[in-house]
Amino acid sequence: MSFTLAGFDxxxxxxxxxxxDLGEGVEGGGRDVxxxxxxxxxxxxxGVMDSRDAIVxxxxxxxxxxxxxxxxxxxxxxxxxxxxxxxxxxxLMRITGNARALLTAERSALNTVQHLSGIATMTRAYVAAMxxxxxxxxxxxxxRKTLPGLRRLEKYATRTGGAQNHRMxxxxxxxxxxxxxxxxxxxxxxxxxxxxAGVRDIICEVDRTEQIEPALAAGASHILLDNMDAATxxxxxxxxxxxxxxxxxxxxxxxxxxxxxxxxxDYISVGRLTQSAPAADIGLDFTxx
Numbered sequence: 001m002s003f004t005l006a007g008f009d010x011x012x013x014x015x016x017x018x019x020x021d022l023g024e025g026v027e028g029g030g031r032d033v034x035x036x037x038x039x040x041x042x043x044x045x046x047g048v049m050d051s052r053d054a055i056v057x058x059x060x061x062x063x064x065x066x067x068x069x070x071x072x073x074x075x076x077x078x079x080x081x082x083x084x085x086x087x088x089x090x091x092l093m094r095i096t097g098n099a100r101a102l103l104t105a106e107r108s109a110l111n112t113v114q115h116l117s118g119i120a121t122m123t124r125a126y127v128a129a130m131x132x133x134x135x136x137x138x139x140x141x142x143x144r145k146t147l148p149g150l151r152r153l154e155k156y157a158t159r160t161g162g163a164q165n166h167r168m169x170x171x172x173x174x175x176x177x178x179x180x181x182x183x184x185x186x187x188x189x190x191x192x193x194x195x196x197a198g199v200r201d202i203i204c205e206v207d208r209t210e211q212i213e214p215a216l217a218a219g220a221s222h223i224l225l226d227n228m229d230a231a232t233x234x235x236x237x238x239x240x241x242x243x244x245x246x247x248x249x250x251x252x253x254x255x256x257x258x259x260x261x262x263x264x265x266d267y268i269s270v271g272r273l274t275q276s277a278p279a280a281d282i283g284l285d286f287t288x289x
Contacts (some may be wrong), residue, residue: 002248004063004085005152010062016104018104018108029088032100032104036100038108039099039193043098044099044287044289045096045289046094047093047095048091048093048284049093049095049110049113050089050283051117051280051281052281052282052283053282054086054088055085055121055282056117056120056124057086057092057113058117060080060092060154062109062112062116064076064078064107064109066112067102071098071105073097073202074101075095076094077093077094079091079092081161082120083120090168090174099286099288110282110283110284115157116156116157117279118280119154119157119274120157120160120161121161121277122273122277123157123160123161123279124162125161126257126273127140129257133259134161134257134258137266138267139267140163141164141165141273142154142155142158142164142165142166143273143277144166144276145274146274152168154274154276167201172202173222175203176191178205179206183287187206188214188215190204191204191215191219192218195230198258201219202219203224204220204224204228206223207225207226209235212239214242220244221244222244222245223247225247226250227249227250228288230260230262233263234264235264237264237265245266246267247265247267248260248265248269249270252269252270
C-alpha cells in the first residue's frame with residue numbers, strides 16, 4: 001500500500017521520526033538500547049496491530065513504512081484500508097520480521113496511526129452530526145490549528161474522515177482577520193489592499209453583520225462568519241445572497257454543528273479536529289517465532 005501526499009516527503013518523515021526516537025546525534029544515542037541488549041540479533045517476531053476502539057483508520061501505510069525502513073524484508077498484510085470505519089477489537093495489520101527491527105519501529109508506527117486515526121474519527125463524527133441535521137450540501141473544513149511539522153498528515157487525516165481542507169498555509173489564500181483589520185483601519189481597506197495586490201482568493205472574517213457589505217464591496221470572495229449564533233448566521237447568509245462563499249466558524253461542537261449547518265452556510269470550519277482530537281487506542285502484540 002503506497003502513500004504519497006503533495007508536498008510531503010515520506011522518506012524524510014520516517015528518517016526524522018526514527019532518528020528522534022533513537023537519539024541520533026546525541027552522545028550515547030543512535031541505538032535501541034533495550035532491543036539490542038535483550039533481543040537476539042536473529043530473533044523473529046509475528047504480530048497483529050489491532051484497535052481497542054471503534055475508529056476511522058488513517059495512517060496505516062505510514063506504519064508499514066516505519067517497519068519496512070528497519071526491516072525491508074518484513075512481511076506486512078494490511079487487513080483494512082485508510083478511511084475504513086471499524087469496530088472495536090478489529091485487526092488492522094499482520095506483520096512478521098526481525099524482532100529487533102520491529103520493536104524499534106513499533107512506537108513510531110503506533111504513535112502515527114493513533115494520532116491520525118483519532119483525527120479521522122472525530123472528523124467523521126462531525127460530518128455525521130452535520131448530516132443528521134439535514135444539511136446535505138454544507139462542507140466541513142479543517143483549519144491551520146495543526147502541530148508544527150505534521151500539517152500535511154493531519155490535513156490528510158481530516159480528508160480521510162470526510163472533511164475538505166481549508167487553506168494549507170499562509171501562501172494559498174488571504175485570510176483577513178481582526179488583527180489585519182485593526183492595522184489596515186477597516187474591513188473594506190484590508191480587503192481592498194489584498195485585491196489590489198492581485199490576491200485571487202480573499203477570505204474575510206467578520207463578527208458583525210454590518211461588516212459584510214464593506215467586505216463584499218471591496219472584493220472578498222469568501223466571508224467567514226465568526227462566533228455567530230444560528231439566527232445571526234441565517235440572516236448573514238441571506239444578506240450575502242450568493243455573492244461570496246460563506247463559512248461559519250467559532251464555538252462549533254457536536255451539539256451545535258447541525259443547527260449551524262441548517263442556516264445554509266457553504267462551509268463550517270472546526271479547529272478542534274486537528275487541535276484536540278484524542279488519539280485512538282491501538283496496540284501491537286508480538287509473539288516470537
